[in-house]
Amino acid sequence: MTQIPADNPCGATRFWLAVACAEHVRRGRAEGFMQVNHGKQGPLRRMMPGDGIVYYSPSEQMGRKDGFQSFTAIGRIRPGEVYRGYMSTEFQPFRRDVDWANGTEQPVKALKECLELTADPNWGYSLRFGVREISHHDFMLISQAMTGQAVTVQL
Known part of the structure; x- marks a missing residue:
């Protein structure tokens, strides 16, 4: 079982869903x-070490509408601060380090009926800002689907 220890200094583990194309998520996992949010700092600063993170990818590549709609990565935020990565002299996005769990990408449609996230017919609208908090319940269901076992955290 992959352990995701909660070393959040405030003692409250939170669970996040981030949105990015699968191609970008796979690079981050590797x-x-x-x-x-194209390298913005603010959302990453709300996350704390030990928080759970899941990526949802609406498409395989940025800007395409290919119906991919899958959960593509799950893990926990590692200790450390937000930092700048280097993509080019013009683009140095903010990042956080993550311990990614081993798992397989899962179509959202396989879990849609079970998740609190997708209970609203317009659930995709809540993803327009690129990051949102999700429930422990949803994190555990997605974890089970992606890894075959619960990615545990200490609450």
Whole structure:
């Protein structure tokens, strides 16, 4: 079982859903980091070490409408601060390090009837800002689907 210890200094583990195309999420998984909202700092600063993170990818590649709609990564925020990554001299996005769990990408439609996130028929509208908090319940269901076991955290 993958352990996600809660080392949040405030003692309250939170669970987040971030939105990015699968191609970008896969790169972050391979390199052990996450970034959101085209490299913005603010949303990453709300996350704390030990918080759970799930990525939802509406498409395989940025700007495409291919109906991919899958959960593509799950893990926990590592200790450390938000920092700048280097993509080019013009683009240095803010990032956080993540311990990604081993798992497989899962279509959202397989879990849609069980998640609190998707209970509203217009659930996709809540993702327009690129990051939102989700429930422990949803985090655990997505974890089970992606890893075959619960990605545990201490609440």
